[in-house]
Amino acid sequence: MAVSSINNNSGVGDNGTGSSAADLSNQFMTLLVAQMKNQDPTNPMDNNQLTSQLAQFNMAAGVEKLNTSVASVQALMVQLGSMSASSWVGRSVLIEGDAKVSFGEAGIGIQQEGVEQPSNSDDFNFALTGDAETVTVTLEDSEGNAYTAELKNVKTGMHTYNLDDLQDFKPEPGPPHDREYTITFEASNPEGDKPDVIGLVQEQVQGVTMDPSGPILHLLNHDPIMMSKVFVIQK
Numbered sequence: 001m002a003v004s005s006i007n008n009n010s011g012v013g014d015n016g017t018g019s020s021a022a023d024l025s026n027q028f029m030t031l032l033v034a035q036m037k038n039q040d041p042t043n044p045m046d047n048n049q050l051t052s053q054l055a056q057f058n059m060a061a062g063v064e065k066l067n068t069s070v071a072s073v074q075a076l077m078v079q080l081g082s083m084s085a086s087s088w089v090g091r092s093v094l095i096e097g098d099a100k101v102s103f104g105e106a107g108i109g110i111q112q113e114g115v116e117q118p119s120n121s122d123d124f125n126f127a128l129t130g131d132a133e134t135v136t137v138t139l140e141d142s143e144g145n146a147y148t149a150e151l152k153n154v155k156t157g158m159h160t161y162n163l164d165d166l167q168d169f170k171p172e173p174g175p176p177h178d179r180e181y182t183i184t185f186e187a188s189n190p191e192g193d194k195p196d197v198i199g200l201v202q203e204q205v206q207g208v209t210m211d212p213s214g215p216i217l218h219l220l221n222h223d224p225i226m227m228s229k230v231f232v233i234q235k
């Protein structure tokens with residue numbers, strides 16, 4: 001078969017890149033027509049092989065169209081998520097972090113202008129990934145003094161407590177009430193497993209950036225975060 005001349009001229013006048021399913025299919029059809037014109041009449045092409053090759057190209061074209069459609073849907077979902085996130089501007093959210101708490105003294109604790117405050121500066125929040133018989137709560141002041149107390153039989157999920165819920169601090173007589181503390185947590189069970197405890201802090205959403213990977217929230221006193229990092233949206 002004399003097909004070399006066709007191969008040498010392939011791509012002339014072709015505006016395709018040769019990488020898409022449509023370009024490859026056009027090139028295949030050009031070669032197929034040339035081959036049919038120059039085939040040996042005594043040894044014609046195998047119809048089964050031809051059908052198989054055409055089916056493969058049609059499948060490749062279908063997959064390419066599906067990928068394009070999925071990418072369009074994904075872009076639309078990101079856009080809708082960004083529009084939804086814009087309604088969070090000015091609202092308070094709970095995100096992962098080590099909160100500052102105090103025993104209700106004025107001027108102590110989380111004081112952020114424009115941020116809706118908890119009922120008292122002695123409220124604290126955390127998320128628990130599994131049921132825990134004991135959650136150990138540690139209060140540490142700026143001088144490194146640490147005081148621990150325990151919460152019993154805490155269930156999986158989001159929790160809000162008050163410092164008044166903590167009893168029997170160690171060491172005695174417990175933390176002084178005239179200072180601010182950083183609060184951390186550790187969960188445990190008699191079987192030895194330790195569910196993760198995620199301490200939560202309150203922040204205010206100041207703005208939203210539209211990003212291809214999803215909305216980015218700009219916070220009052222924290223680095224920007226992805227919307228997926230928010231645990232609770234408050235009023």
